[in-house]
Amino acid sequence: MEPDTEKITIRIPQRHLRALDFLVEIDDFPSRSEAIRAAIRDLIYARLELVVDRMRKFEHAEQSLAAIRTYEEKYLKK
Structure with a gap:
């Protein structure tokens, strides 16, 4: 066991324990x-991948919005 591990107590449903x-x-x-x-390691990697993917999509959306604003200011200014 790794020296930097910590012991924790958890409660799980009986069916999961079985x-x-x-x-x-x-x-x-x-x-x-x-x-x-x-299981925890796999969950962490899966969730991190999901979070990073969401962040990338958010950044892309922000860039798209900025491009739309620029277009509006340049071509649709009233």
């Missing part, structure tokens, strides 16, 4: 802790 134990039992993971660490 599924987790099944994965450990079929040797997909060596322990509950390792399965939970893998």
